[in-house]
Amino acid sequence: MVRKADVLFVTALAIAAATPARAADRQTIDLAPGRLGEAAITLGRQTGASIGMSDQSLAGIATPAVRGHMSAEAALKRLLKGSDASIRRIDERTFRIVRASPPARPAPRHPTGAASVPPPPPPAEIVVTASKRDLPLPRYAGMVDLVDASLFDGGEAAGGTAALLSRVASLSSTHAGAGRNKLFIRAMADSGVAGPTQATTGQYLGDMRLNYAAPDPDLRLYDMRGVEVLEGPQGTLYGAGSLGGIVRVIPNAPNLGEAGGQMSTGLSATQHGDPGGDLSAVLNLPILPEKIALRVVGYGVQEGGYIDDRARDRRDVNRTRIYGTRAALRVVPDEDWTIDVSGLYQRIDGRDAQYATRGAGRLTRDSSVAQPYHSDYLLLNARVERQWGDLRFVSSTGYVRDILSESYDATQPGGPPALFRQRNKVEIFSTENRLVRDLDNGLGWILGASYLESTSDIHRSLTSYGIMESQHQIIPGVPMLGRGMAATTTGVRNRIKEATIFAEASFEPVEGLIATLGGRLTNSRLSGEANDPISTLAAADIAYAEAQADRSETIFLPSASLLTDAIPGVTLYARFQQGFRPGGLAMDDQRIERFRNDRVSTLEAGFRKGVPGRDPVAISANLAYTDWRDIQADVTDRIGLPTTANVGNGRIYTIEGRIVLRPMPKITLDASMIYNDSRLDQPAQFLRMLSYDGRRLSLPNVADLSGRLAVDYRTPVNGLLSLHLSASARYVGKSRLGVGPILGREQGDYVDTALSASLTRGPAELSLSLANLLDSNGNRFSLGTPFDLRTDYYTPLRPRTVRIGLDFAF
Structure with missing residues (x-):
């Protein structure tokens, strides 16, 4: 799972701490494969350039490694090669990344696999956004399950929390009925009876807490980007009610650049x-x-x-x-x-x-x-x-x-x-x-x-x-x-x-x-x-x-x-x-x-x-x-x-x-x-x-x-x-x-x-x-x-x- 698009799309602005070099000068550039949002920030630090974006969806574009001695503009062109974005030069030290052409219509949940489709870009860096610091997965100290919502079909999305239970071994639940179950992570379970005590598992939609002294609301998982399950107590960042995780x-x-949508139906x-x-x-x-x-x-x-x-x-x-x-x-x-x-x-x-x-x-x-x-x-x-x-x-x-x-x-x-x-x-x-x-x-x-x-x-x-x-x-x-x-x-x-x-x-x-x-x-x-x-x-x-x-x-x-x-x-x-x-x-x-x-x-x-x-x-x-x-x-x-x-x-x-x-x-x-x-x-x-x-x-x-x-x-x-x-x-x-x-x-x-x-x-x-x-x-x-x-x-x-x-x- 990549770092949240709604975090980095706003701007990728970085000014070198030392005496800034001119962005047009050739400098030593070292960018790892990842997302355009992170790459733009790192490039700004390395060159002293100011790099902005016009559309949040551009920040999620996967980018290749770029290494060598070149200008900031040349590095940006390499990052954007083959993508649906281009650079607009404001001055010699300021650039803006914009959409190059109208984006394609939304793809279905699963890739088409058509032979005419070019190979996918290098995979983006996996980021644990629930850390609240957007930590790369290799630098997260703890057990985490990252479930990409593209894995859900329409039936699993309709099943709500049941889809997570079938995919995450450490997650368990009571089964009194949709909307009245208690979720547990690891063995942090108090009882299956529904009383006034607070949940042992914290549940969030984005940054918003879903429950407190109540069961799992069991929201249906339609149109989700992903789910993150952090195991173990999360008291420092999430406070009360996160004993198990x-x-x-x-x-x-919302996509600022294109109208579109999706419909799903099923019979069982x-x-x-x-x-x-x-x-x-x-x-x-x-x-x-x-x-x-x-x-x-x-x-x-x-x-x-x-x-x-x-x-x-x-x-x-x-x-x-x-x-x-x-x-x-x-x-x-x-x-x-x-x-x-x-x-x-x-x-x-x-x-x-x-x-x-x-x-x-x-x-x-x-x-x-x-x-x-x-x-x-x-x-x-x-x-x-x-x-x-x-x-x-x-x-x-x-x-x-x-x-x-x-x-x-x-x-x-x-x-x-x-x-x-x-x-x-x-x-x-x-x-x-x-x-x-x-x-x-x-x-x-x-x-x-x-x-x-x-x-x-x-x-x-x-x-x-x-x-x-x-x-x-x-x-x-x-x-x-x-x-x-x-x-x-x-x-x-x-x-x-x-x-x-x-x-x-x-x-x-x-x-x-x-x-x-x-x-x-x-x-x-x-x-x-x-x-x-x-x-x-x-x-x-x-x-x-x-x-x-x-x-x-x-x-x-x-x-x-x-x-x-x-x-x-x-x-x-x-x-x-x-x-x-x-x-x-x-x-x-x-x-x-x-x-x-x-x-x-x-x-x-x-x-x-x-x-x-x-x-x-x-x-x-x-x-x-x-x-x-x-x-x-x-x-x-x-x-x-x-x-x-x-x-x-x-x-x-x-x-x-x-x-x-x-x-x-x-x-x-x-x-x-x-x-x-x-x-x-x-x-x-x-x-x-x-x-x-x-x-x-x-x-x-x-x-x-x-x-x-x-x-x-x-x-x-x-x-x-x-x-x-x-x-x-x-x-x-x-x-x-x-x-x-x-x-x-x-x-x-x-x-x-x-x-x-x-x-x-x-x-x-x-x-x-x-x-x-x-x-x-x-x-x-x-x-x-x-x-x-x-x-x-x-x-x-x-x-x-x-x-x-x-x-x-x-």
């Missing part, structure tokens, strides 16, 4: 279930060429149901419908400024729960009531960037509103049908302002400040459909009104305000060794209160809990790393990083309880050789040790309701590795694995009372062993057609639903397989894909309804599914 999704920016059929389909469209429209452009994405997806409910005599009850839109406006008033204003909206409607019961037969369960869920997600963001040569200022401000409504079957044996509803409304306001200096070879620094306000507002109710007004209570203190009338039960409201300053700097104490030091200082103001407290709760108890929650805390998170590439082609690194999550209030057995901050410290070491997909052999491996204190976990209380508690201290050992082979240009083989040994070695008192004395407990939801094997084949068929074939198999090992004996049910231990083929001709692509080839019935998630923890519930993989799709670029 971050997932950063990068959308395509699921064995044992209903058909489904997806439709999307992308439109790019320059409003003022080279100055203002608008890009709009719209989509709709239906995932056919495949779970039957015998008790209600309903078939395929778990259908899910998803629709959304995203729009971005880019304004480039001059060569130094870039302004992006964007927004998105997505709605997920799940008709019923995703689980089945083993005793009822495959893909079957018995429920008294339907259990629908809905996710309503809105995001607004404004981003401003200003660049002065290798100095860059970025400001990102945004607002998120995420409303998740869930329902659970609360029917008790011998009682009338009952339904428990929970509505969690999360609002986030965040702003970050940072100043970055990018130097050569991964050196440089970042200094920033951020502010965040987040509110999680949980409301709950219990509805009985019996005819008697006096019934046995399911939740103590909550009346059973009957006749479908809802009775409110106690919820919680948590608020947090975070003010932060952070910094990180990389320097080279000795040649070939890069040291990086960083730190984040955060002041958090937390408060909480009860929503709709039931009458049996004492006012004094409520006031005491709220007083405990109302507090201010200051936390410092340090980080340090060492990296060397003294061995040619090999990167060795060691890294220390911390992360934390703030505390808050939760309901526990109809009492309001405070849960404390938790904190992780990770020490890891690894190596990297080659770049996946570019070099014939690319290998990476990592060994990590994590110490996790005062672990926050979403658990169930004695009634069965989701709550949050500190469950004790734990430790995690992680070993992972990946090898990517290209025995020939047409074939890529990709194999990866991760092993986690996670233990709750100092459980809290309430868990020790429930467990065998001295017994060590495993942390939940993340498999001890997972791995992936994939093969990708691309070849031209003739002068007009190209063929793309891919196949993959992913093994997910055993894990447990939660911490302790109540949630100790085993899950996982299955293989998920996929196969796809596509034919591309010019702007059109026809694709065929098969998911779950073996029609596996493996258990992805063992939770059904928290009001019944005795039944052997399981969440099966989607049965064998075939999809045929058509994409067309214009």
